[in-house]
Amino acid sequence: MGMQYDVLSYHASSSGLIYNGRTRLKGVVISPVASVTYNSCFVDTAGSLAGTYDIPGTTTCTVTSANHGLSNGSRVAINFTSGTAQDDAYTVANATANTFTIATASLTTDGNAAVYPNILVELDSSSGTAFYTLIPGEGVLATEGLAAVLPIANVSATVFYG
Amino acid sequence: MMQYDVKSAHATNTGLLATQNPVRLKSITVTSGTVSARNTAVCDPTVNDSGTYSRTSPSTTITVTMTNHGFTTGQRVFLDFTSGTGRDGVYAVTSTGDDTFTCADVASTTTSGNVTAYSSIAVEIDTYNTVGLPILIPGEGIYCPNGIFVGCGSSVTATVCYG
Numbered sequence: 001m002g003m004q005y006d007v008l009s010y011h012a013s014s015s016g017l018i019y020n021g022r023t024r025l026k027g028v029v030i031s032p033v034a035s036v037t038y039n040s041c042f043v044d045t046a047g048s049l050a051g052t053y054d055i056p057g058t059t060t061c062t063v064t065s066a067n068h069g070l071s072n073g074s075r076v077a078i079n080f081t082s083g084t085a086q087d088d089a090y091t092v093a094n095a096t097a098n099t100f101t102i103a104t105a106s107l108t109t110d111g112n113a114a115v116y117p118n119i120l121v122e123l124d125s126s127s128g129t130a131f132y133t134l135i136p137g138e139g140v141l142a143t144e145g146l147a148a149v150l151p152i153a154n155v156s157a158t159v160f161y162g
Numbered sequence: 163m164m165q166y167d168v169k170s171a172h173a174t175n176t177g178l179l180a181t182q183n184p185v186r187l188k189s190i191t192v193t194s195g196t197v198s199a200r201n202t203a204v205c206d207p208t209v210n211d212s213g214t215y216s217r218t219s220p221s222t223t224i225t226v227t228m229t230n231h232g233f234t235t236g237q238r239v240f241l242d243f244t245s246g247t248g249r250d251g252v253y254a255v256t257s258t259g260d261d262t263f264t265c266a267d268v269a270s271t272t273t274s275g276n277v278t279a280y281s282s283i284a285v286e287i288d289t290y291n292t293v294g295l296p297i298l299i300p301g302e303g304i305y306c307p308n309g310i311f312v313g314c315g316s317s318v319t320a321t322v323c324y325g
Contacts, residue, residue: 006186006305011238011286013254026300031288033199128197128290132297139300156288160300 007162012148015079015087017045018159019146024139027160030123031130038151039089040123041077042159043116045145053078054110055085061104063113070095076117077149078102083111087149089122116149125155168325173312175250175319177242179207180310185324186303187310192287192320193294199268200315201252202287203240204304204322205280207311215241215248216274222267224248226277229261239281240313241265246275251315252286280311289318 007026010018030040051065063078070076074092078085090102120140123133139161146161168188171180192202213228226241233239235257242250253265284304289295303324314320 005301007299007301007303009285009299009304011252011283011288027297029287029295029297031290033290129293130192130287130289130291130295132295134298134300158285158287158297160304162301 005162007160010159012150012157012159014152015149017145017147019161021145023142023146023161025120025135025142025146025159025161026139027132027134028121028123029130029132029158030125031156032125032128033154035127037124037126038155040151040155040157041089041119041149042121043077043147043149044118044120044142045147046143047117049115051113051115053080053085053113055104055107057108059103059106061085061102062099063102063115064099065115066098068098068100070100070117074117075119076115077119079114079149081112081114083109085109086152088151089119116147166325168323170321170323173314173320175314175316177250177314178312180312180322180324182207182309184307185310186305187284187299187322187324188303189298189323190285190287190320191294191296192289192318194289194292195317197291200289200318202315202318202320203252203313204284205240205311205313206282206284206306206308208308209282210278210280212276212278214275215243215277217248217267217272219272220270222270224265224267226263227261228279231261231263233257233263233281237281238283238286239279240283242278242280242313244276244278246273247271248273248275248277249316250313280313
């Protein structure tokens, strides 16, 4: 019999830090509230970027983050910590040294953003049926910390880690 | 590989003290009988406080009086309403004093009664429709040193396996 280990759980009602430190993501329950497509991400906080964003009444959001190092086509999770943009997973486009764009809903808003390039698991939902994903093996390693990026107020999650 | 046995217990919306022994929670299956938001929580049965509550129409705010509750604003606790028509579930509390706190409900009918708050939650599961949700907890499970209280939301049942 292998070494026993216990796990812990965390209930996330919104985006934020789950655990600060090296850990493994072992399972996720996604609980959506509506039959709308949402993306929920669980990320390694290692390599996270701080920046600002602006959506000037269009569907193009410009994110400014010094020396972000991202490439066109990269998938990132973004927690918009102010303004009204929706936390989600996005694909990077038009990357320059300090800026890139993403496609969003048409909005007029701006604010601060935390960008997570290291997505451990991205789970999509399209109905109000909660579902569980048991991650195989020992789970997915988060080297520095584990955080959730959830669509605002529309999805909650229970995370197992350890 | 060494075999080991587990036990199961079935909880209805009155809640269930499954065991007071140190165990590991191995799995939980949540089945809701309603298409509406519900919370189910597995809690430490020894970490609880009792008090009274009231909700006055048309407000959806529940006011709880509980001596030295010690809760902080934003903390999630399972509230087991043992009388009146309060809906059992996990609530984020707003501390309004050493002996009082409030939380937001969806119902607005006038009610009052007694309530027990379980504030050490091992796992919380949310559901929004009637599809049963089986959850196999990874590894050896979640260690519950003082046993297991299963708190179900209204119209929700749960089956836990532990060992």
